[in-house]
Amino acid sequence: DTGVSQDPRHKITKRGQNVTFRCDPISEHNRLYWYRQTLGQGPEFLTYFQNEAQLEKSRLLSDRFSAERPKGSFSTLEIQRTEQGDSAMYLCASSYGTSSYEQYFGPGTRLTVT
Amino acid sequence: AQRVTQPEKLLSVFKGAPVELKCNYSYSGSPELFWYVQYSRQRLQLLLRHISRESIKGFTADLNKGETSFHLKKPFAQEEDSAMYYCALSDQANSKLTFGKGITLSVRP
Numbered sequence: 068d069t070g071v072s073q074d075p076r077h078k079i080t081k082r083g084q085n086v087t088f089r090c091d092p093i094s095e096h097n098r099l100y101w102y103r104q105t106l107g108q109g110p111e112f113l114t115y116f117q118n119e120a121q122l123e124k125s126r127l128l129s130d131r132f133s134a135e136r137p138k139g140s141f142s143t144l145e146i147q148r149t150e151q152g153d154s155a156m157y158l159c160a161s162s163y164g165t166s167s168y169e170q171y172f173g174p175g176t177r178l179t180v181t
Numbered sequence: 182a183q184r185v186t187q188p189e190k191l192l193s194v195f196k197g198a199p200v201e202l203k204c205n206y207s208y209s210g211s212p213e214l215f216w217y218v219q220y221s222r223q224r225l226q227l228l229l230r231h232i233s234r235e236s237i238k239g240f241t242a243d244l245n246k247g248e249t250s251f252h253l254k255k256p257f258a259q260e261e262d263s264a265m266y267y268c269a270l271s272d273q274a275n276s277k278l279t280f281g282k283g284i285t286l287s288v289r290p
Contacts (some may be wrong), residue, residue, distance in 0.1 A: 097274070100278075107190075107282065109267050109281050110267075147280065147288070162276065169227045170276075170278060172224045174224050
């Protein structure tokens, strides 16, 4: 499968713990996006990278959230001191180019905070 | 601020019936509009974008700037069209997507 991959697919954690998710984009895609989706809502933008540079962060991304894309390939999204409100599906997408090209989505990581 | 509104959560039709999934948007500039679809147990994928003016799987969508709408239409629904459909808007400056809440289309035999 040469599409966008995400790991893990499911994560259950206790409140207050830290979690880290990984996204591997389609190779040669220079843009990588993170979205969050809660029940009954569409995906909401969190942040995006062009190569290794993080170009925009949503106000939804509190200081407990951090994302990296160190070599312009895979990306990680870390949530520190998780809260129950962080329970959601975290989606990663990638695209090629610098304008509004098609975004290819991964299967998502479902986070449950107990 | 940009916003996408999908006023209905569920549309249930019989096979062969016409389908119209509504989408309205709010954006001050010139947006790019998209329809994404998610079939059962599959990932979110692009169905069509307004700029390409294509018909994909029999679906079409016309951007109406006067009414700020981008409704998705299909004249004859098929059972395999059953899925979750999201309307999305892109800011051309950085291409992040703003999604609506989505609508479930159920096509009954």
